[in-house]
């Protein structure tokens with residue numbers, strides 16, 4: 001695939017390396033206008049600053065840059081007719097942005113692909129909701145540094161939390177996804193696969209006793225009961241983000257290339 005990337009952080013770096021190892025080409029990287037002069041060549045390859053500058057022959061654009069980036073560029077990317085993959089699923093909790101992306105995709109004849117990110121069991125939730133599902137709860141537990149730059153900082157001193165755990169959020173997936181744009185995109189994945197943003201219950205915990213990002217789903221429905229838990233290693237460049245989130249981007253690229261899709 002010929003790919004355009006948005007972002008140059010931890011997930012983007014992993015995506016670049018692994019995609020190129022697998023024979024895909026990162027043709028160009030979109031950065032904020034003040035980050036790199038358009039057309040410059042550096043560790044991100046050829047850089048651009050606007051959606052207009054994406055070459056016409058791209059197969060896919062991948063957003064690895066968070067909610068603001070999806071809100072800033074997503075509509076224009078889809079309206080230009082490029083398929084767009086995103087890890088910034090939590091941004092879809094904003095109904096205005098959600099509808100604008102859907103309209104742009106329809107106008108451009110393109111699709112928005114949601115990477116599964118740092119969590120799993122989404123296939124099970126999607127099937128179970130046919131039943132229907134009755135209740136879904138997500139509990140996210142990360143080491144204190146995994147909540148840096150989030151509203152948790154207003155409730156708990158992350159630097160001095162060296163033992164025990166503090167619950168800093170309980171509420172809906174919509175509230176969590178919007179309030180924790182860098183830490184709780186998984187709540188959006190669970191909501192979108194299951195019973196939606198307003199009915200999915202969320203608990204977020206800073207836990208000094210854990211060293212990995214632990215995501216737990218509990219669901220009940222006509223299908224039976226589901227309990228799923230993953231302990232994800234963080235990416236070396238960003239303790240907030242699990243390595244699986246970056247791996248899920250590569251997995252989705254491979255899915256898009258396959259004739260037999262699971």
Ligand SMILES: NC(=O)C1=CN([C@@H]2O[C@H](COP(=O)(O)OP(=O)(O)OC[C@H]3O[C@@H](n4cnc5c(N)ncnc54)[C@H](OP(=O)(O)O)[C@@H]3O)[C@@H](O)[C@H]2O)C=CC1
Pocket residue numbers: 006007008009010011012030031032035064065066067068069072087088089115116117118119181182183185186237238240241242245
């Ligand atoms: N679905 C999931 O399970 C997960 C989703 N995520 C989402 O992925 C995002 C990226 O994660 P990660 O790579 O670890 O984060 P990093 O902080 O390592 O990198 C973020 C990158 O995005 C760039 N960026 C931010 N805003 C814009 C913008 N408006 N325009 C262009 N570039 C922008 C930053 O650019 P600059 O260097 O110029 O600041 C930086 O290169 C997270 O913010 C989060 O929303 C993360 C983990 C899991």
Ligand SMILES: O=C([O-])CC(=O)C(=O)O
Pocket residue numbers: 117118181182183184185186187213232240241242243245
């Ligand atoms: O990477 C993770 O473990 C989860 C995360 O940050 C997110 O969902 O935004």
